[in-house]
Amino acid sequence: MRKLLYLLTLSFLASCVSVKKHNEKREIPIAPEKLKKDVDFAYQKLQKLHPELYWYISQDSLDYKFDSIKTTIKTPLKPNDFYQKLAPVIAKVKQGHLRLYPLEKRLTKKEIENLKNQKGLLSRFNFVVDDNRIFVLDNTEKIANMDVGTEILKIKDIPLKDLLQKYHPFINSDGLNKTFQKYSLARRWPAFFTAEFGILDSVKLETKLNNATKTFYLHREKMSKEERKKEESANKKITKSETGKTKDYNIITKSYNRDLQFPVKDSSVAYMKIKTFSGTFSRKFYKQSFAILKKSPAKYLVLDIRDNLGGSLYEINNLYSYLAKEDFKFINDIEVTSRSAMFQADYFSEFSWIYKPLAVVGYPFYWLGTALSVKKKDDRFYLRNNGIFSIKKVKKNNFEGKVYVLMNGSSFSAAAILPSKLKGDQRAFLVGEETGGANDGTVAGRYSTKKLPNSRLYLPIGLMLIQPNIEFTNTKKGVIPDKEITPTLLEILQKKDVQLDTVMELIKQDKKSISEIKP
Template sequence: KIETLYDKKIKAYILKRAEKSKTDFEKDKEQKKKTLERKVNDYVAFNGSYNRTFKFLAPDSSTAYIKVKSFSRTYSEKFYKETFAKIKNAKAKYLIIDIRNNYGGSLDEINNLYSYLASEPFTLIKRSQVTSKSSPLKTNYFRKSNALNYTFKSLLYPAFLVSQTMNTYKKDSIVYYKMKADRETQPQKDAFHGKVFVLINGGSFSASSIIAAKLKNDKLATLVGEETGGANDGTIAGFYSYQKLPHSKISLPIGLALVQPNISFTNTERGVIPDVTITENIQDILDKKDRQMEWVMKKIVNEKNGK
């Protein structure tokens, strides 16, 4: 109730809260669903696409497809948990994981993804090497910090120093850095045990190469496509020191840890070589023709038909 005084007259008005219609409630519900979907699939605003996507490619849901553009880790645990639960419920027999043009990212995410493909306990990577115990402290802790963030980070800096120092240790004259992915991990209860195809190419780097090399070594997947851009036997990554180049002023990330998949090394100084090599040419790109995916789908159809 509101009373007003105008021209020596008092008037009272009763205000009522507008009630939402059923349509409004449905719109709100749909918006919340879209917001959660964007988080779980890691929505990238600048290009209006999702970092992770999942779908069934066959009407009978026998073939599942996961595309990961970058292992960002953002909401990745929820994504894989929900995705592999759907795959298990659908009793899918084939799974295609597309990591073409995936430049890498989080070791924790690929370790989690691998746990949905493994049938027994595994260790994803070997112990990561650093040049000295001080290497983890060269990671530009205050990089891209505004005044407020700088103040907050300053308070946490002592804990950061202790944590990074505690994670390094020396053995046989080599300094190592502890990571979650270098410890034994158990398979997930909804782990997939059907046939796995992994699509790779020259744009697959870092974490993409590590998981591809591990899957190939453990014979858990058939790799299809082209040699990865990242090395088969490891990568210099883990964490970075950003250095500004003197003339171009470009901020260049320098990896500080040697991260290697827990495999028998090939010692070839090459990327991960696919089991089935199918090259892509300029005309394929212009025609939007995906020869690698076509090969996999044809292979699946032939297997279903007993060929």
């Protein structure tokens, strides 16, 4: 017992020292020559590991940008000041999955425990961005002075438009796409703000609503242990339930990631909302849902993947097997840069400390599987098809009616690959906005996270070029809808779903034309 207590005490003290040292390093300026070495290190790793580094920017142009940034580093910089220089250059690669991360402040165990008993500050709201302006989109807890439609003019006496202009260069999408940035910035600006100013207990805001301005402090509210225990118990009850598992209940948004409804009285239209392709119990959800659809009178399926940032390739492949009308190949063989690239994929970092010993035991088998997984064809390297994405058969309960897809600029990654395939195979009619993810594929899948040696910034690099099995458009843009509908700011704030309304009107017209044809 004494030895155990001694080890625990030692571990606790070491943890405290580690946190202190890490946070001290955030404030220490780094010599220019060392920062220039970090620039070279980042570019060398990108060239070695990223399969399509020059897809959206020429090598000469990217070489110039990396060389140019080094000429601007003339004085010592703190890690996060250096981040503000390098992150925009990384963003010029125009790959939405590729981003540099600032050096975050680490918290002590006591600080983490205190935060557990507190509600968030800015994270409790959803926002919408419109021309360098921020508006409150959702205030589910009805926090005072933050009604839906409230514009935030200043935060900490800083005009918010200045912060948005500062953070915008850190945001990138796939290729020439322009629809993704406003959604990404609306989600991420509080994280950029926190990285810059730290975790605050309160913040001064100046807001505007109905032409009336107001200045006040927004506070981080504390939760009692009883409140927290009650919330955790309620969340556990839902997430452990069969419905909570199959529909993938999200305790943060307090909603289901997947859902199937029949919005019209005669059940001729089915509406399936997928908020994220998390993969969690997805196979069971689709099996149950399409069995229900098969028995229903539904002739139309509306698949809503707006604000879906992607996720599991397996899930979208499986979903497509319920929508296809004939056997299909969902994606092309996955390309990597070399035989050795996948050896650099994150492995041990994907395991918690409890499972680290098992990871060590399993590593030789992982290494062997990785070594055998790469094949060479025409001087390029691909992962051998493991059966998941080979020719697939259509599911017995596949939906044979008309499919409409709702998508927007925040449909990204897997949520762009799916509509790209549906459109390429002429299996669905797409409504909404150009997707944030590229039509012709993306670089993601497995990552190799590199730590820049001097600034200690993290750079996760996607290792796999994933492309749908379609005839490529080569437009360097997202998936273009068959009918473009972009809601106005007023429609968004008033929660008017003009995109869904458009689909329902198209279905109504289709029903009418069919009835006129029938004798």
